[in-house]
Amino acid sequence: MRFAVNLCLSFVALCCTALVMPLLAIALSVPASADGAFIEQAGRGAVTGRHVGFNGMSHSQGTVAPLQSRVPAFTPPPELSAQSGGNYASTLQIGNYNKVFQAQAGSNNRSNVGIIKGAYNNVGVLQAGHSLRSNLLLLNTTGLSVGVIQPNGSAPINMLIARLPNGGLLIKR
Numbered sequence: 001m002r003f004a005v006n007l008c009l010s011f012v013a014l015c016c017t018a019l020v021m022p023l024l025a026i027a028l029s030v031p032a033s034a035d036g037a038f039i040e041q042a043g044r045g046a047v048t049g050r051h052v053g054f055n056g057m058s059h060s061q062g063t064v065a066p067l068q069s070r071v072p073a074f075t076p077p078p079e080l081s082a083q084s085g086g087n088y089a090s091t092l093q094i095g096n097y098n099k100v101f102q103a104q105a106g107s108n109n110r111s112n113v114g115i116i117k118g119a120y121n122n123v124g125v126l127q128a129g130h131s132l133r134s135n136l137l138l139l140n141t142t143g144l145s146v147g148v149i150q151p152n153g154s155a156p157i158n159m160l161i162a163r164l165p166n167g168g169l170l171i172k173r
Contacts, residue, residue, distance in 0.1 A: 085109075087127075095119050106130045106152065118142065129153060139163065 085107035091100045095118040102111050102125040109127045114137040121138055122145040129152025136148060139162035148157055160172040 089113075089125070092116070093118075095121070099123070101125070103127070104132075106132070110134070111148075112136070114138070116140070118144075122146070124148070126150065133157070135159070137161070141169075 087104040087109045089102040089104060089111045092114040094116045098115045098118055098121045100113050100123045105128045107130050109132045111125045111127060112135045113123050115121055116139050118138050118141045120143045121141055125134055125148045127150045132150045132154055133156035134148050134150060135158045137160050141161060141163050162170045164170055
C-alpha cells in the first residue's frame with residue numbers, strides 16, 4: 001500500500017495545528033506578570049495581595065496603580081539577634097575537605113576559626129559560659145585535629161598554627 005508523501009505530511013501538520021492552537025489560545029488569554037527580583041520575608045509585612053507587573057505597575061483586581069516604594073526596617077541576622085544570646089561564630093575555609101564545628105552555650109560569646117590553604121583538618125570549638133572569646137587560624141596545614149574547650153571564666157584564646165616551608169610546625173599563642 002502506497003501513500004503520497006505530501007498527503008502524509010499534510011495530515012501530520014493538520015494534527016499538530018489542531019493540538020497546538022487551543023493551547024496557544026489559552027496561553028495568550030492569561031495576563032502575564034513578573035515577580036520582583038528579590039524575595040521578601042513574610043515577617044516584614046510583605047504579604048499585600050498585590051502582584052508586580054512587567055512594567056513596574058501594581059495590579060490589584062484589574063486596576064493599575066503606580067508601585068509604591070517602601071524601605072523595610074533593618075532586621076538583624078539570626079546570629080546577632082537577642083534569641084541567640086548575642087553569640088557569634090564565624091568560619092573562613094580556603095582549602096579542601098576541612099571540617100569545623102562550633103557550639104556555644106551561654107551569652108555574648110565570640111568565636112572565629114580560619115583555615116587557609118589547608119586540607120583534611122578538623123576543628124572543634126566548644127564555649128560554655130558568658131563573654132568568652134576565641135580566635136584560631138590554621139595556615140598551610142594538613143590532617144590536624146584541633147579542639148578548643150572554654151568553660152565559664154576562661155581566658156581568651158588567640159592561636160596561630162602554621163606549617164613552615166621547612167616542614168616544621170609553628171604554634172603561636
